[in-house]
Each structure stands twice: as C-alpha cells, then as structure tokens.
Amino acid sequence: MSERPLKLIYLLLMIVLMSGCSSAQESMYDAAISAERLISGLNEAYITIRGQKTAYLERPGDGETILLLHGFGADKDNWVRFVRYLPRQYRVIAFDLPGHGGSSRDDVKTYTIDFITEGFAEAADALDLKRFHLAGNSMGGWVSMLYTERNPERVITLGLFDTAGTASPEPSDLQAALDRGDNILVPETQEAFLTLMDYGFFNKPFIPWPVKSVLARRAVEDAPFKKKMWNDINLDRKDIAPALPDLNLPTLILWGADDRIVHVSAVRTYERYLPRSETVIMKDCGHVPMLERPKETANYYVNFLDKHKVQAVP
Secondary structure, eight states: OOSHHHHHHHHHHHHHHTTOOHHHHHHHHHHHHHHHHHHTTOEEEEEEETTEEEEEEEEOOSSOEEEEEOOTTOOGGGGHHHHTTSOTTSEEEEEOOTTSTTSOOOTTSOOOHHHHHHHHHHHHHHTTOOSEEEEEETHHHHHHHHHHHHOTTTEEEEEEESOOSSOOSSOOHHHHHHHTTOOTTSOOSHHHHHHHHHHHOSSOOOOOHHHHHHHHHHHHHHHHHHHHHHHHHHHSOOOSGGGGGGOOSOEEEEEETTOSSSOTTHHHHHHHHOTTEEEEEETTOOSOHHHHSHHHHHHHHHHHHHHTOOOOOO
C-alpha cells in the first residue's frame, strides 16, 4: 500500500473536521494513525504481565528480530514511518514502555529507569524473544543499554539514536531550560507543546493541523502523570557511562547534529567507551531522526545491520 491512500483519508476527513470539534479531530487522529500503521505493515497488540498491560506494534518477518524503544513521553508510533524502510524479512516490534502510550499507568508505582527497564524485559520474556537487534531513541536508548548490560547474550546489535543516559560534555538547550526550572519535556499548555516540537526537530515533519491539535491536547492532559514519571526517573538516575566498556557488541551511534534535547557532544562519551561502535551524525537534524528523516535514518541503520547479520532465533 502506498502513501496515496493516507493522503486521501486526510482529505475526506477534512470535510468532517470543518466543524472543528474535538471529537472530529480525535477521529481524524485515529484514522491517520491506523493508516500509517497499515502502510508500514504494523499491527497493534497487547500482553498482560502481573496485571500490567504492555502495548506494542508488530510487523511479522521470517528473519532476524528488531526491537524498538521510544523516548520519554513518546510512544511506539514514533517508529512507524522508520519501519516502512526496513527490509521485509525483519520481524519488527516497537514497544510502549511502562507508563507510556497504550501500556499501563499506575500512580502508585515508582517509574525509575530500572522499573521501566524491568517492564520492557518482562515483556520481551513474555513474547519469548530470545535474540534480537535492539535500538532505542533518547530514554529508549538508555533502557536499551541497561537491558544489554544485564542480558548481553540476548542482544545482537545495539542502536543508540540520540540516546539519554549520561551527561553531555556541552549542555543542551533542554539542560539550560531545566536549570531555569522549565521542563520542556512536560508541556502543560498547548503553547508549551509547540515549544517542545521546536526543541525536538530541526525541520518539523508535516503533521495535519487536526492531528497536531490532538497531540497537543493529549500532551496537556498527560502532563501530571509525565511530571510524576520525570520525578521518579530523577529519584535514582543511573549514569550509564561506567557500564559502557562492558557493552562489547556492535553498536551504532546515530545523532542529529542539531539535537537540542541531548547535545551532540554526548557522542564523544559513547565513542570513547563503547569498544565496537560506529557513528553517524546527521546534519540539519534534531532529537528524533526516525521521525524527522525516517528513510535516511532507516538506511543508515540497515547498512549497519547488514554488516552484523547472524542467524537469530525470532
């Protein structure tokens, strides 16, 4: 299926959206997300472990398995357009990490980075995923490194896309905002959501206005819980730097040169301590390259995987 049906869906739904009501915008958003997933061959599914639900998207494939983890405050749909450019033989699974997207939220639980990592590990076990390529963006990269440190026999390669987990030598714009007491990652107004978009992208991808409105509205509604998660993570921050020399596996470090969330200077730390890493710096690109330039990002990642293929058990 090409992207033409997706544009047609947008056009037809605009007739309904002329009213501007939020329910119509929600319908537009749901239709757009469903169409995006369909084009990429992804289906949504859920698994429940000890009463906690984990949501994920899966595209079947006969070859090796790729697991994808999103960043803080994001969700599994960050990977949908990226997956479109991965060869069809790969089985691909994009997870909603605990507290994110369609996965369970619990105000009583403490969402430290260890808790989030353990939730992902339990989901991988429940799906009987033995060996796989693991890639994460931002917080998802941090979770990927912690998981790999604890389960080195299960991860074939590691992909770190503008990853969090250690302080960058040069502070980012986000860090400067945090020092002022302004957490850009937890927008509490629609204007603050637009600021987050400015921080996340160098060139923002096209998002139809009703979809953007829904995203902004949901971000504001989710702000209290995201603030809780942010505070929980910062209760017990685990700097990943001491563990990096033990991550002795092929690792792709991919970064947007204009990342305002995690400064590109962090690459120097990862290059210094990861023994088998290679680096790609994408010019004129921000914090989420798989959203901003999905085809180019996927091409870099596939070239990396081609160098490190093994016969994995899906």
